[in-house]
Amino acid sequence: MTTSREERFARGMAVLTAVNGENGAKFIDSLADVSPELGHQVAAWAYGDIYARPQLPPRDRQLVTLGMLTALGGCEPQLEVHVDAALNVGLTPREIVEALLQSAVYCGMPRALNATSVARKVFAARGLLPVRDETQGD
Amino acid sequence: MTTSREERFARGMAVLTAVNGENGAKFIDSLADVSPELGHQVAAWAYGDIYARPQLPPRDRQLVTLGMLTALGGCEPQLEVHVDAALNVGLTPREIVEALLQSAVYCGMPRALNATSVARKVFAARGLLPVRDETQGD
Amino acid sequence: MTTSREERFARGMAVLTAVNGENGAKFIDSLADVSPELGHQVAAWAYGDIYARPQLPPRDRQLVTLGMLTALGGCEPQLEVHVDAALNVGLTPREIVEALLQSAVYCGMPRALNATSVARKVFAARGLLPVRDETQGD
Amino acid sequence: MTTSREERFARGMAVLTAVNGENGAKFIDSLADVSPELGHQVAAWAYGDIYARPQLPPRDRQLVTLGMLTALGGCEPQLEVHVDAALNVGLTPREIVEALLQSAVYCGMPRALNATSVARKVFAARGLLPVRDETQGD
Amino acid sequence: MTTSREERFARGMAVLTAVNGENGAKFIDSLADVSPELGHQVAAWAYGDIYARPQLPPRDRQLVTLGMLTALGGCEPQLEVHVDAALNVGLTPREIVEALLQSAVYCGMPRALNATSVARKVFAARGLLPVRDETQGD
Amino acid sequence: MTTSREERFARGMAVLTAVNGENGAKFIDSLADVSPELGHQVAAWAYGDIYARPQLPPRDRQLVTLGMLTALGGCEPQLEVHVDAALNVGLTPREIVEALLQSAVYCGMPRALNATSVARKVFAARGLLPVRDETQGD
Numbered sequence: 001m002t003t004s005r006e007e008r009f010a011r012g013m014a015v016l017t018a019v020n021g022e023n024g025a026k027f028i029d030s031l032a033d034v035s036p037e038l039g040h041q042v043a044a045w046a047y048g049d050i051y052a053r054p055q056l057p058p059r060d061r062q063l064v065t066l067g068m069l070t071a072l073g074g075c076e077p078q079l080e081v082h083v084d085a086a087l088n089v090g091l092t093p094r095e096i097v098e099a100l101l102q103s104a105v106y107c108g109m110p111r112a113l114n115a116t117s118v119a120r121k122v123f124a125a126r127g128l129l130p131v132r133d134e135t136q137g138d
Numbered sequence: 139m140t141t142s143r144e145e146r147f148a149r150g151m152a153v154l155t156a157v158n159g160e161n162g163a164k165f166i167d168s169l170a171d172v173s174p175e176l177g178h179q180v181a182a183w184a185y186g187d188i189y190a191r192p193q194l195p196p197r198d199r200q201l202v203t204l205g206m207l208t209a210l211g212g213c214e215p216q217l218e219v220h221v222d223a224a225l226n227v228g229l230t231p232r233e234i235v236e237a238l239l240q241s242a243v244y245c246g247m248p249r250a251l252n253a254t255s256v257a258r259k260v261f262a263a264r265g266l267l268p269v270r271d272e273t274q275g276d
Numbered sequence: 277m278t279t280s281r282e283e284r285f286a287r288g289m290a291v292l293t294a295v296n297g298e299n300g301a302k303f304i305d306s307l308a309d310v311s312p313e314l315g316h317q318v319a320a321w322a323y324g325d326i327y328a329r330p331q332l333p334p335r336d337r338q339l340v341t342l343g344m345l346t347a348l349g350g351c352e353p354q355l356e357v358h359v360d361a362a363l364n365v366g367l368t369p370r371e372i373v374e375a376l377l378q379s380a381v382y383c384g385m386p387r388a389l390n391a392t393s394v395a396r397k398v399f400a401a402r403g404l405l406p407v408r409d410e411t412q413g414d
Numbered sequence: 415m416t417t418s419r420e421e422r423f424a425r426g427m428a429v430l431t432a433v434n435g436e437n438g439a440k441f442i443d444s445l446a447d448v449s450p451e452l453g454h455q456v457a458a459w460a461y462g463d464i465y466a467r468p469q470l471p472p473r474d475r476q477l478v479t480l481g482m483l484t485a486l487g488g489c490e491p492q493l494e495v496h497v498d499a500a501l502n503v504g505l506t507p508r509e510i511v512e513a514l515l516q517s518a519v520y521c522g523m524p525r526a527l528n529a530t531s532v533a534r535k536v537f538a539a540r541g542l543l544p545v546r547d548e549t550q551g552d
Numbered sequence: 553m554t555t556s557r558e559e560r561f562a563r564g565m566a567v568l569t570a571v572n573g574e575n576g577a578k579f580i581d582s583l584a585d586v587s588p589e590l591g592h593q594v595a596a597w598a599y600g601d602i603y604a605r606p607q608l609p610p611r612d613r614q615l616v617t618l619g620m621l622t623a624l625g626g627c628e629p630q631l632e633v634h635v636d637a638a639l640n641v642g643l644t645p646r647e648i649v650e651a652l653l654q655s656a657v658y659c660g661m662p663r664a665l666n667a668t669s670v671a672r673k674v675f676a677a678r679g680l681l682p683v684r685d686e687t688q689g690d
Numbered sequence: 691m692t693t694s695r696e697e698r699f700a701r702g703m704a705v706l707t708a709v710n711g712e713n714g715a716k717f718i719d720s721l722a723d724v725s726p727e728l729g730h731q732v733a734a735w736a737y738g739d740i741y742a743r744p745q746l747p748p749r750d751r752q753l754v755t756l757g758m759l760t761a762l763g764g765c766e767p768q769l770e771v772h773v774d775a776a777l778n779v780g781l782t783p784r785e786i787v788e789a790l791l792q793s794a795v796y797c798g799m800p801r802a803l804n805a806t807s808v809a810r811k812v813f814a815a816r817g818l819l820p821v822r823d824e825t826q827g828d
Contacts, residue, residue, distance in 0.1 A: 002554035033544035034534040035511045037605075038518065038526060045597055046243045046523055053589075055236040063198055064237045067205030068244040069524065074350035074488035078244075078524040097311045098193040099202045104314065105184045106206040106216075108798040109322055110345065110354040112314060120310040130309035140278035171820035172810040173787045175329075176794065176802060183321055184799055191313075207800065212626035212764035216800040235587045242590065246522040247598055248621065248630040250590060258586040268585035322795045331788040336753055340789045343757030344796040350488035354796075373449045374745040375754045380452065381736045382758040382768075384660040385460055386483065386492040388452060396448040406447035416692035451743075459735055460657045467727075469650040474615055478651045481619030482658040492658075512607040513616045519598045520620040520630075626764035649725045656728065661736055662759065662768040664728060672724040682723035 009040055012048025019051070019058065019085045027081075058089035063099060070103045070115040079115055083122040093123050093131040147178055150186025157189070157196065157223045165219075196227035201237060208241045208253040217253055221260040231261050231269040285316055288324025295327070295334065295361045303357075334365035339375060346379045346391040355391055359398040369399050369407040423454055426462025433465070433472065433499045441495075472503035477513060484517045484529040493529055497536040507537050507545040561592055564600025571603070571610065571637045579633075610641035615651060622655045622667040631667055635674040645675050645683045699730055702738025709741070709748065709775045717771075748779035753789060760793045760805040769805055773812040783813050783821040 003011075016024035031039035051061060065082050069075045086096055096119055104112035123129050141149075154162035169177035189199060203220050207213045224234055234257055242250035261267050279287075292300035307315035327337060341358050345351045362372055372395055380388035399405050417425075430438035445453035465475060479496050483489045500510055510533055518526035537543050555563075568576035583591035603613060617634050621627045638648055648671055656664035675681050693701075706714035721729035741751060755772050759765045776786055786809055794802035813819050 002556045002559075004554045007554075031530065034537060035515060035530050035545065038511075038515050038530055041515070041518060041601070042523060042527075045601070049593070049597070050240055050243050053236065053239075056233055056240070060201055060233070060237070061240055063201045064205035064240060065244060067202035068209040068241060068522075071206040071209035072245065072487060072522070072524060073348060074528070075524040077528070095194055095198070097314075098191065099198070101191075101311060101314050101317070102188055102194070102199055102202060103206060104317060104798070105188050106203060106798045106800060107210065108344075108348070108794070108796045108801075109318060110348060110351040110796060111798075113318075114350070114353070116307065116311050116314055123310060131311065140280045140283075142278045145278075169806065172813060173791060173806050173821065176787075176791050176806055179325070179791070179794060180799060180803075183325070187317070187321070206798075210763060210798070210800060211624060212804070213800040215804070235590075239587060239590050239593070242522070242593060244522045244524060246518070246520045246525075246620075246624070247594060248520060248624060248627040249522075251594075252626070252629070254583065254587050254590055261586060269587065326792055326795050329788065329791075332785055332792070336785070336789070337792055339750055339753045340757035340792060341796060343754035344761040344793060347758040347761035348797065349486060371746055371750070373452075374743065375750070377449060377452050377455070377743075378740055378746070378751055378754060379758055380455060380660070381740050382660045382662060382755060383762065384482075384486070384656070384658045384663075385456060386486060386489040386658060387660075389456075390488070390491070392445065392449050392452055399448060407449065416694045416697075418692045421692075455739070459739070463731070463735070464654055464657050467650065467653075470647055470654070474647070474651070475654055477612055477615045478619035478654060479658060481616035482623040482655060485620040485623035486659065509608055509612070512605065513612070515605075516602055516608070516613055516616060517620060519602050520617060521624065625762060649728075653725060653728050653731070656731060660758075660762070661732060662762060662765040665732075666764070666767070668721065668725050668728055675724060683725065 005040075005044070008044040008048050011052070012043035012045070015047040015052045016043055019047075019088060020081060021088070023081070023084075059086075059091055062086040062089055062091055066096065066099050066115070067103065067106075070100060070111050071107045073107075073111055073114070076114065076118050079118040080122055083119045084126075087122070087126065087128075093119075093128045097131050143178075143182070146182040146186050149190070150181035150183070153185040153190045154181055157185075157226060158219060159226070161219070161222075197224075197229055200224035200227055200229060204234065204237050204253070205241065205244075208238060208249050209245045211245075211249055211252070214252065214256050217256040218260055221257045222264075225260070225264065225266075231257075231266045235269050281316075281320070284320040284324050287328070288319035288321070291323040291328045292319055295323075295364060296357060297364070299357070299360075335362075335367055338362035338365055338367060342372065342375050342391070343379065343382075346376060346387050347383045349383075349387055349390070352390065352394050355394045356398055359395045360402075363398070363402065363404075369395075369404045373407050419454075419458070422458040422462050425466070426457035426459070429461040429466045430457055433461075433502060434495060435502070437495070437498075473500075473505055476500035476503055476505055480510065480513050480529070481517065481520075484514060484525050485521045487521075487525055487528070490528065490532050493532040494536055497533045498540075501536070501540065501542075507533075507542045511545050557592075557596070560596040560600050563604070564595035564597070567599040567604045568595055571599075571640060572633060573640070575633070575636075611638075611643055614638035614641055614643060618648065618651050618667070619655065619658075622652060622663050623659045625659075625663055625666070628666065628670050631670040632674055635671045636678075639674070639678065639680075645671075645680045649683050695730075695734070698734040698738050701742070702733035702735070705737040705742045706733055709737075709778060710771060711778070713771070713774075749776075749781055752776040752779055752781060756786065756789050756805070757793065757796075760790060760801050761797045763797075763801055763804070766804065766808050769808040770812055773809045774816075777812070777816065777818075783809075783818045787821050 028039040028043055062082060062085055069079045069082060100112055100115045166177040166181055200220060200223055207217045207220060221234060238250055238253045304315040304319055338358060338361055345355045345358060376388055376391045442453040442457055476496060476499055483493045483496060497510060514526055514529045580591040580595055614634060614637055621631045621634060635648060652664055652667045652671060718729040718733055752772060752775055759769045759772060773786060790802055790805045790809060
C-alpha cells in the first residue's frame with residue numbers, strides 16, 4: 001500500500017475533525033503563513049499516523065494526553081483543545097476533573113490547579129458547570 | 139465520620155497493596171529511617187485519599203499516571219512501579235506501549251524512548267516480551 | 277486522636293488564612309463549581325497536613341517554595357500567591373529578590389527573570405518599590 | 415588584565431545592544447527598581463562573559479538558544495527576544511521555523527506549536543509573513 | 553509521488569545511518585520486541601520526514617538539538633547519541649562544549665554540568681580529550 | 691575596585707571550599723580536560739559573584755536551592771552536593787527532610803521521593819540515620 005503526502009494529510013485531517021470539529025481545521029489553517037509544514041505534521045503524523053491507530057481508543061488517548069499536558073506545564077492552549085476533545089470522545093467532566101485531581105499527586109498542586117482552571121474554562125463555555133461531585137461530603 | 143491518622147494510613151496501605159502487591163509495603167518501609175512522614179503521606183494521602191476515590195477506575199488512573207510520569211522525565215523508578223501496576227489493573231502490554239508511543243507526539247521522542255525502555259524492563263521481568271503489534275505491517 | 281473530614285478542612289483553612297488572608301478563602305471558593313475536592317485537598321492536605329507541621333517555620337517554607345515554583349516554570353499564578361505569602365511571614369523584598377537572583381544559577385536566566393517579574397508585580401501592589409540593593413555599587 | 419564591575423557591565427551592554435538594539439537597554443532598565451543586580455548579571459555575565467566569547471558565532475548561539483527556550487517551556491517572553499535576535503544575527507525566518515519544526519521531534523508538538531506561535535508574532539511585527547516553504551508540495 | 557510505509561522507513565534508516573553509523577540500526581533493532589512502531593516512527597518520521605529536510609543543514613540541526621536535550625534534562629542517553637552525531641556532522645568538541653557552556657545561561661548550571669559530563673564521556677571514547685580552550689587565560 | 695579573572699576565580703574557590711570542603715576543588719578539577727571555562731564560571735560566577743553576596747545567608751541559599759533542584763528533576767548529582775552543603779551550613783537532617791516533604795505539595799510525589807532518596811544516601815554516608823521525626827505519632 002502506498003500513500004501520497006496529500007493522502008496522509010487528508011487522512012489526518014479527517015481524524016482531527018472527528019475529534020475537534022471545525023476548530024481543528026482552523027488551527028491547521030492558522031499555521032499556513034508561518035509553518036505550513038508544522039501544520040502538515042500535526043495533521044498527517046500526530047493525528048493520521050499516531051492518534052488514528054486502533055490499539056488504543058480515543059477516550060484512552062485523551063486520558064493519557066491530559067496527564068502529559070498537565071505534567072509538561074505551559075501547555076494551556078493545548079490543554080484547552082484536549083479538554084474539549086476529551087468531552088467529545090466520551091469523558092465526562094467529572095472524570096476529567098478527577099484525572100486532574102490525581103495529577104496533584106504526581107505533578108504537584110500548581111500543575112493540577114492550572115489544568116483545572118483550563119478545564120473550568122472549557123466546561124463554562126459548554127454549559128457544563130457546576131461539575132457534580134457526590135463524594136464531597138462524608 | 140471521623141478517622142485517626144492510623145486508620146487513614148491503614149486504608150492507604152490496603153489500596154497500595156492491592157495495586158502493587160508486597161512491593162508497596164517494602165517501598166513505604168524503605169522510607170522509615172529517613173522520612174517516615176513522606177511514607178505516611180504516600181500511603182494515607184496519595185493512595186488512601188486520592189487513588190481510592192471511585193470517580194475514576196484504577197485502569198484509567200494508571201493511564202493518566204503513565205502519561206504524567208513520561209512527561210515529567212527523570213521519574214524512571216516511579217514509571218517502573220506504575221508500568222507494573224498498570225499491568226496489575228488490566229492494561230495490556232500493547233496498550234501501555236501504545237500510550238507511550240502517543241507520548242512521542244506530546245513529550246517528544248526522548249521521553250517516549252526512555253519510558254518505553256522502562257516498560258521493556260518490566261515486561262521482560264514478567265515474561266511479556268515480545269509485545270505483539272499486529273498493525274506493524276501494512 | 278481522630279478527626280473528621282470537616283475538621284481537617286477547617287484546620288487547613290485556618291492555616292491558609294493566616295498565611296494569605298482572605299485571598300486564601302476566595303481561592304478555595306473559586307474551585308467550588310469545578311473541583312471542590314481539589315479545593316478541599318489544597319486546604320486540608322497542603323495547608324492542614326503539610327504546611328502546618330512545626331518542623332520548618334513558615335519563612336523557611338516560603339523560601340523553599342519560591343525556589344520550587346521558579347524552577348517549575350509556568351507557575352506564575354502560584355508564584356504571585358507565594359511572593360505575597362513570603363512577605364506576610366517575614367521575608368523582606370530584598371531577600372526574595374536575592375533568592376530569585378540565585379535561581380539564575382540553578383534554573384537559568386529565563387526562569388529567574390519570569391519570577392522576578394512576578395515579584396515586581398506583587399511589590400508594586402504593596403507599595404514596596406523600589407527594592408533597595410545597597411551592594412549594587414562596588 | 416583587570417576589570418571593574420562597571421567595565422564588565424559596559425562590555426555586556428555593548429554586546430546586548432549589538433544583538434537586540436535599544437530593546438536590550440530598555441529591558442535592563444526595567445529591572446532597575448526590583449532587582450538591579452539581576453539586570454547587571456544579565457548584561458555583565460550572560461552577554462559580557464558568555465555570549466561574547468568567540469568560540470561560537472552569534473548565529474550558532476541563537477540556534478542553540480532557540481532550542482533551549484522551546485524545550486524549557488513557559489519562556490515565551492524570552493523566545494520573543496531571541497527570535498528577534500536570531501533574525502538580527504542572520505538566521506532567516508525559514509531557518510527559524512525549521513528549527514522549531516525539529517523541536518517537535520525532541521520536545522513534542524505543544525512546545526513546537528507554542529514556539530512557532532511566538533515566532534509568528536515576531537515575524538508579523540517585522541513584515542516577514544508569509545514565510546516561504548518551497549518543499550511543502552511534493 | 554507516493555511512498556509505502558517500507559519506503560519511508562528505508563529512507564529514514566539511510567539518514568539515521570549516515571548520521572550515527574551502525575549504532576542507529578542497533579538502536580532501532582533494540583525496540584523490535586517492545587515497540588517496533590516506535591522504532592519505525594523514529595526512523596521514518598524523525599529522521600526520514602524531519603531531519604532529512606534540506607531547510608537546515610545537519611550541523612545546525614545538531615546544535616539546536618543539543619540545546620533541547622540539555623534543557624529537557626533526564627535525556628542523557630539521547631545526549632550521548634547526539635554529541636556523537638554532532639561530531640559526525642562537523643561540530644568540533646570545542647564548539648559543542650561552548651554550546652553547553654551557553655546552556656548555563658538559559659537552563660542553569662546543573663543542566664549544563666550534566667550535559668558537559670555526557671559530552672566528556674563521548675569525547676573520551678573517541679580520544680578527543682583534552683578539549684583545547686585557548687581563551688581560558690586572559 | 692578592579693579584579694582580574696584569576697582573582698574572581700580565587701574568591702569563588704574560597705567560597706566553594708568553605709561550603710563543600712575539598713570536594714568542591716575536586717569537582718572543578720574534573721572539568722579541566724573538557725570545559726575549564728565551565729569550571730571557571732561555577733567557581734567565579736556561581737560561588738564568587740552570586741553565592742557570596744551577603745543579602746541572604748548560606749542556610750537560606752541552601753534551602754531555596756534544595757527546592758529548585760528537587761523541582762527541576764534529573765539533578766541527583768547536584769542534589770547530593772547540596773544536601774551535603776546544607777548540612778555544612780547548619781540545616782539539620784530533619785529540616786532537610788521536611789523541606790523535601792513540602793516539595794510533594796508543589797512538585798508531586800515522584801520528585802519528593804527522588805530527592806529524599808538522595809538525602810538518605812548523604813545522611814547514611816555521614817552517619818545521620820535514622821532521622822528523628824517526633825511528630826510521627828498522633
